[in-house]
Amino acid sequence: PADQTQLIPITHSVLLHVFFFIFLFALFGCLKDDLKNKLFGQHVASEIIFKAVTGFMSNKNPKKPLALSLHGPTGTGKSFVSQLIADNIYKKGRDSQFVHLFSATHHFPHQDQTATYKVRSLQDWIKGNVRNCERSMFIFDEMDKMPPGVIDVTEPFLDFYPRLDGVSFQKSIFIFLSNAGADNITQTALDFWKKGRDRKEIKLKDLETSLSASVFSHNQHGFFQSSLIDCDMLDAFIPFLPLEYRHVVQCVMAEMKARGLQPDKDEADKLARDLVYFPKPENVFAKSGCKTVANRINFYSRVLASL
Structure with a gap:
């Protein structure tokens, strides 16, 4: 009987590992197929997003949350990709109660209420949802329209702290969507086109530094002089190219x-x-x-x- 009792947690642990690897196998395959067959003209974004998401989800004990900032012109797939990620992680996809969408023009419309937004509408809400589910996903749309300073309240949540007020944020995902930087991205794509170069030759290194700098210095943008950029809290600035x-x-x-x-x-x-x-x-x-x-x-x- 003693031996049988000892076998129960071992068997349970093995089953958890099996289910975890089945989930990862499905995630890797389905997300890769979705990015290939449903997202067009975005070779840079597809590669980075696939590696970032699958790498993060395969780590049982990540040291910090995954934080991705997606930038590019209108209609290039930023919101669509955030939906694909949610659809591949959660059973109910984007309709999951653990996927939370913030729209700057809806949730943060008034520039003069920054302090209120920071504490009541954002910090407490994020903390409460992560307390309920450590694998929560937060999508912040229209970052280019968000009042500067508001998003900085998420900095401690994106850092390497094991816990804050008894809550661990290390397994959560934060995705920021913005049209800011679109001019830089478009100009780079146009320069390649004018030189007769294949746009697939465009690499992240051609855009990431100038992209983060332009977003950080834009005084009407939610990331203006943001501590998230200054303290390297964002894991990647991902460019979405204009579509031909x-x-x-x-x-x-x-x-x-x-x-x-x-x-x-x-x-x-x-x-x-x-x-x-x-x-x-x-x-x-x-x-x-x-x-x-x-x-x-x-x-x-x-x-x-x-x-």
Whole structure:
């Protein structure tokens, strides 16, 4: 009987390890497939996000939370990627009670209430949710519209502290989304295009330093002179490149497939041609990226006929 009693925790431990590795195997495969088949024109972001998320989730005892800052023009996939990450980690995906979305224009609309936001609307809320689930995810959208100083309240949560007020934040994920730095990213992509170089030659090192510097020095941005940047609390600044015509076509085809429609290349080309492109006179990049694709599909006759 004594031996049998000793076997119970050992068996339980083995089962936990088995389930953990099954989860990791599924996460690695599904996230990789999603980034490959649903996110277009973002080779830099895809590689970094896959390595960062899978590496973090495979570590049973991370020393600090995962903190990623996603930057780029409108419609390039920043919000979409945050949803993909949630969908691959949580059973209910983005609808999980452990995934928390903050919108700067909704949750932090008034510049003169920074102190209130810091304490009541953010710090206590984060602490309470992590106390309920250490694997919580927090997504901060529209960082370029957030009042400067508000986000700094998260600094102690992103540091290497094992616990704060009895709460461990080390297994949580923080994702920051912003259009700030889009001009720098677009100019780099345009320079490569003008030189006839493949955009896949663009590396993180071509953008990360200038990106973090421009965000830190922008006095209307939520990261303006932020301690999160000054104290290296963010694990990566991830650039999202502006999308070209061919990427928009891929977005349209993927959306058709997601709706259960037969992908129609001619209709996808037609929709992509109808978008506005910039800068003039080159007209290389879609001004709104793929942001309007889902609704615009409804405008095209052959798509409507298949519904």
